[in-house]
């Protein structure tokens with residue numbers, strides 16, 4: 001193939017009929033503040049685990065809402081459940097409980 005000096009990014013369109021919404025649906029019911037996240041990233045900026053790892057709560061929430069749940073378990077294992085993100089969130093999302101509920105959903109659906 002000819003090298004044009006750039007490559008095309010992978011298609012990021014979401015087919016909501018095919019995406020796995022089980023974690024999102026579970027957490028939405030169990031911790032309703034999950035619904036009011038505006039993806040501002042404050043939780044990620046203040047994350048204790050983020051100082052030492054690639055832990056990124058905003059990204060994880062966004063991917064779960066997109067139904068892209070591959071790697072969520074590995075990502076969550078980096079969280080120390082310190083709760084700092086809950087204190088920092090400008091929307092009042094109970095992020096610590098969101099993380100608990102994501103864990104529960106992973107167990108419930110054996111993901």
Ligand code: SF4
Nearest residue numbers: 037038040041043089
């Ligand atoms: S700080 Fe709150 S509103 Fe902002 S991305 Fe995190 S959970 Fe969402």
Ligand code: SF4
Nearest residue numbers: 047079080082083085
């Ligand atoms: S509870 Fe987890 S995600 Fe939140 S600040 Fe602490 S380590 Fe980061």
